[in-house]
Amino acid sequence: MRSSPLEAEVQKGRFITFEGIDGAGKSSQIAAVVSLLGARGLVVEQSREPGGTRLGESLRELLLHEPMHLETEAMLMFAARREHLAARIEPALLRGEWVVCDRFSDATYAYQVGGRGLEPEKFAALETWVHPGLQPDLTLLFDLPPEVAASRVASTGADPDRFEREQRDFFVRVREAYLERARHAPGRICVIDANRSPEQIREEIETLIKERFFA
Ligand SMILES: Nc1ncnc2c1ncn2[C@@H]1O[C@H](COP(=O)(O)OP(=O)(O)O)[C@@H](O)[C@H]1O
Numbered sequence: 699m700r701s702s703p704l705e706a707e708v709q710k711g712r713f714i715t716f717e718g719i720d721g722a723g724k725s726s727q728i729a730a731v732v733s734l735l736g737a738r739g740l741v742v743e744q745s746r747e748p749g750g751t752r753l754g755e756s757l758r759e760l761l762l763h764e765p766m767h768l769e770t771e772a773m774l775m776f777a778a779r780r781e782h783l784a785a786r787i788e789p790a791l792l793r794g795e796w797v798v799c800d801r802f803s804d805a806t807y808a809y810q811v812g813g814r815g816l817e818p819e820k821f822a823a824l825e826t827w828v829h830p831g832l833q834p835d836l837t838l839l840f841d842l843p844p845e846v847a848a849s850r851v852a853s854t855g856a857d858p859d860r861f862e863r864e865q866r867d868f869f870v871r872v873r874e875a876y877l878e879r880a881r882h883a884p885g886r887i888c889v890i891d892a893n894r895s896p897e898q899i900r901e902e903i904e905t906l907i908k909e910r911f912f913a
């Protein structure tokens with residue numbers, strides 16, 4: 699028996715992504731959103747890019763540590779994403795589950811187009827190839843000055859990867875590309891001022907998610 703449009707709507711899974719330059723503070727906020735959704739009885743699939751599958755995690759290792767041509771980098775990001783979509787994201791959404799993902803294609807636009815200088819047409823061709831017609835339902839873009847983000851990354855004491863070792867102007871370009879992408883998709887991408895306390899940010903995100911999905 700076919701479900702009514704209302705039932706179909708209720709059963710439909712939602713796709714939420716988190717974006718921002720390295721050190722923006724996404725990680726702990728993702729955990730808060732996952733528990734907020736879980737507390738509503740929703741089944742939530744949490745993942746990250748590059749990664750999310752065994753193959754994707756192997757590609758992540760290469761992407762984060764192995765020097766490579768910028769087009770190789772862009773294509774490997776999308777190769778990992780293709781696998782991730784097929785193996786996890788699309789099946790979860792079809793089951794009516796919610797997917798919360800640390801980064802998606804906006805990161806490729808920001809880092810590879812904005813940061814590295816990949817031609818936007820090449821990015822658009824890959825995006826159309828890999829996920830035609832699919833975009834997140836909501837993207838939370840954590841925005842803050844690169845110098846603040848860099849000092850947060852440094853304070854973790856962890857060995858910086860290939861991206862985290864980039865200089866300030868790289869992150870200025872990445873940030874600008876993210877904001878440009880947000881200007882083109884104002885209904886999907888919400889810009890969050892990430893240069894505030896974790897509590898203030900969490901409150902804003904909780905309100906936003908309640909208004910967007912549960913009002
Ligand atoms: N709002 C915040 N204010 C100050 N420090 C923060 C904030 N959010 C996160 N941090 C700290 O900054 C560092 C990077 O945060 P993280 O969540 O790993 O960033 P991301 O996942 O965006 O790279 C961590 O040490 C974290 O504790």
Ligand SMILES: Cc1cn([C@H]2C[C@H](O)[C@@H](COP(=O)(O)OP(=O)(O)O)O2)c(=O)[nH]c1=O
Nearest residue numbers: 720747748775801802805806809810861862
């Ligand atoms: C998904 C994606 C990530 N990246 C970069 C951004 C990050 O520097 C890096 C890994 O992202 P992330 O998991 O946020 O790093 P960390 O766990 O260290 O906070 O990959 C791209 O350059 N393009 C992409 O498409």
